[in-house]
Amino acid sequence: MYNKPLQVLFVEDSEDDKELLLNALDGEFAGIVHARVDSPAALRAALTSQDWDVIISDHGLPQMDAAEALRIVQACGCEAPFIVVSGSMPEDVMVSVMTAGAADMIRKRNLSRLVPAVKRELKKSVEVSGLRKAQAYLRHIACYDQQTGLPNRELLAQKLAQLNDASGQSAKGALMVVSINRFSLIRRTLGIEAAEEVLRQTAERLRKIVGDDGLAGSLGSDRFAVLLTAPGAAGDPAAVAERVTEAATLPLMVAGQELFLAPRIGIAIYPQDGQDFHKLAVNAEIAMSQVEIGGRRSHGFFASGMSAAGEGRLALEQALYRALQQNEFVLHYQPQIDVRSGRVVGFEALLRWEQPDGTCVPPVSFIPLLEETGLIVSVGEWVLRTACAQNLAWQDAGYPPLRMAVNLSAVQFRQAELVPMVRRVLAETGLEPRYLELEITENVAMHNEEMVIETLSELRAMGVSLAIDDFGTGYSSLSYLQRFPVHKLKIDRSFVIGITEAAPDSPIVRTIVSLARNLGLDMIAEGVETQHQLDFLLSCGCAEMQGYLFSRPAPAEEIQELLDGVRHGVH
Numbered sequence: 227m228y229n230k231p232l233q234v235l236f237v238e239d240s241e242d243d244k245e246l247l248l249n250a251l252d253g254e255f256a257g258i259v260h261a262r263v264d265s266p267a268a269l270r271a272a273l274t275s276q277d278w279d280v281i282i283s284d285h286g287l288p289q290m291d292a293a294e295a296l297r298i299v300q301a302c303g304c305e306a307p308f309i310v311v312s313g314s315m316p317e318d319v320m321v322s323v324m325t326a327g328a329a330d331m332i333r334k335r336n337l338s339r340l341v342p343a344v345k346r347e348l349k350k351s352v353e354v355s356g357l358r359k360a361q362a363y364l365r366h367i368a369c370y371d372q373q374t375g376l377p378n379r380e381l382l383a384q385k386l387a388q389l390n391d392a393s394g395q396s397a398k399g400a401l402m403v404v405s406i407n408r409f410s411l412i413r414r415t416l417g418i419e420a421a422e423e424v425l426r427q428t429a430e431r432l433r434k435i436v437g438d439d440g441l442a443g444s445l446g447s448d449r450f451a452v453l454l455t456a457p458g459a460a461g462d463p464a465a466v467a468e469r470v471t472e473a474a475t476l477p478l479m480v481a482g483q484e485l486f487l488a489p490r491i492g493i494a495i496y497p498q499d500g501q502d503f504h505k506l507a508v509n510a511e512i513a514m515s516q517v518e519i520g521g522r523r524s525h526g527f528f529a530s531g532m533s534a535a536g537e538g539r540l541a542l543e544q545a546l547y548r549a550l551q552q553n554e555f556v557l558h559y560q561p562q563i564d565v566r567s568g569r570v571v572g573f574e575a576l577l578r579w580e581q582p583d584g585t586c587v588p589p590v591s592f593i594p595l596l597e598e599t600g601l602i603v604s605v606g607e608w609v610l611r612t613a614c615a616q617n618l619a620w621q622d623a624g625y626p627p628l629r630m631a632v633n634l635s636a637v638q639f640r641q642a643e644l645v646p647m648v649r650r651v652l653a654e655t656g657l658e659p660r661y662l663e664l665e666i667t668e669n670v671a672m673h674n675e676e677m678v679i680e681t682l683s684e685l686r687a688m689g690v691s692l693a694i695d696d697f698g699t700g701y702s703s704l705s706y707l708q709r710f711p712v713h714k715l716k717i718d719r720s721f722v723i724g725i726t727e728a729a730p731d732s733p734i735v736r737t738i739v740s741l742a743r744n745l746g747l748d749m750i751a752e753g754v755e756t757q758h759q760l761d762f763l764l765s766c767g768c769a770e771m772q773g774y775l776f777s778r779p780a781p782a783e784e785i786q787e788l789l790d791g792v793r794h795g796v797h
């Protein structure tokens with residue numbers, strides 16, 4: 227593992243004792259480079275002049291003790307493991323040096339422990355540097371939309387904040403939200419791949435049109451954004467909107483077909499229509515919703531009279547209340563497979579809205595509104611109860627007990643009621659907590675980390691298992707991953723999509739898998755659609771999967787047929 231010479235810094239006042247330590251290390255490493263210091267000043271000088279793999283410190287030096295040496299090491303920003311070797315050291319001093327961050331404590335009479343301790347610490351350092359690299363990578367992917375490569379909401383928000391910082395009060399800007407009409411129709415009729423190609427090509431056009439006038443970004447799904455920051459462009463967003471319209475209406479060649487798209491654009495002006503990105507985006511979205519499809523103009527400006535309850539939105543909101551009262555919500559279940567055994571190991575419950583006319587509305591179209599109106603709290607509880615009851619019903623019917631995953635929204639997470647609600651639902655349905663898994667997204671971590679950790683710990687203590695959904699697409703930070711008491715990472719579908727026959731490798735997926743492994747977390751990949759994706763994921767060490775390759779989400783009766791098939795060995 228370590229084939230370069232080991233660089234050891236001894237904090238030691240006796241040359242003889244240092245020789246003793248060197249002898250103990252001798253022959254175990256590919257050479258040793260070392261130095262000895264015995265004063266605070268010499269220690270600081272040694273730390274700044276060179277990198278060290280390990281620091282081995284005596285305790286009672288005339289000019290400092292081990293605790294003082296450790297403080298200096300930490301103050302210099304040196305992260306090398308700090309091992310104390312001492313003849314005699316009182317118990318309480320040992321404890322305090324260990325809690326201050328020493329890697330190990332070794333008695334001189336036990337010097338045979340030194341080599342294993344150094345090797346163990348070196349291995350840890352290698353892992354930590356692997357994690358650091360992964361973190362830098364995640365920070366990058368956290369800022370870009372994976373499908374189009376455009377900056378995402380997060381990065382756009384940062385740019386807006388920078389604009390303000392750089393030019394103070396007088397900063398001017400504009401945010402345009404661009405949506406593609408009939409995008410969902412394209413997805414339904416031509417398929418997901420064609421729809422994604424449409425997004426990619428549109429992204430490319432936007433990027434060209436916007437050029438240096440600002441920043442083209444993606445807001446997810448069929449929503450693009452253009453943040454105009456250059457003084458000229460920000461002063462005339464209508465002109466930019468015209469150019470965007472022109473470019474977006476040129477036909478696209480996708481899946482051998484010529485497609486004609488029409489964009490709708492809503493514009494909000496910074497700072498008058500919103501002081502921060504979120505507010506601006508909401509207002510630009512409202513302005514967009516008022517642009518008539520097929521109307522004379524493809525863009526519209528936000529006006530203060532427009533309210534969040536635009537007509538379409540109001541109708542949707544009312545329909546959602548009706549849905550709740552009239553039981554139009556149903557759950558579909560998607561099996562999760564362990565591909566090593568071929569067994570179903572669990573399900574994910576996914577919400578569906580079946581309208582009286584038979585249309586099934588996908589959750590992305592209504593969950594944001596449920597969240598904004600707070601209805602998600604009641605609907606979320608209904609989802610949890612229904613999913614737990616269904617899971618128990620399968621167990622009662624004699625199927626092997628499996629885990630049921632249920633999605634939690636960040637809004638639910640902010641409710642003080644969440645933990646008691648989960649406890650109550652489990653008690654009322656009679657499902658054992660270990661058969662419930664709650665999925666949260668990374669974004670819950672954006673608010674009040676302490677509270678999130680506390681809530682997660684309470685849920686975990688209850689025996690419920692916890693997964694991070696859509697991992698890698700949101701606010702990815704290693705520090706929260708290390709601190710959050712979760713069991714599992716769900717590798718987001720957008721990373722799995724990248725694994726194709728032509729490019730059957732994905733560094734992102736490899737990184738995430740090794741990250742999960744380093745942190746001792748379980749993992750499952752979402753959105754697995756092809757054998758290539760399965761093979762690659764399995765070769766990386768991710769064996770649990772969920773996706774159309776195995777089964778689409780389906781109503782409970784259909785899932786039961788699938789379980790029957792498995793039980794009778796038909797598959």
Ligand code: C2E
Pocket residue numbers: 418560575576577578588589590593606609633634635665695696719752753754755772773774775779
């Ligand atoms: P999610 O939790 O990441 O769920 C996975 C989504 O991927 C589901 O979309 C599922 O149908 C889809 N999917 C699974 N396998 C494949 C595949 O192989 N290919 C493709 N193209 N898609 C696949 P769905 O059901 O539309 O749900 C979308 C999102 O809505 C969910 O993402 C989740 O964030 C949210 N959601 C769904 N039900 C609930 C719920 O009860 N409560 C909350 N808070 N959110 C929910």
Ligand code: MG
Pocket residue numbers: 574633665695
């Ligand atoms: Mg999920």
Ligand code: MG
Pocket residue numbers: 695696716718719752
């Ligand atoms: Mg997901």
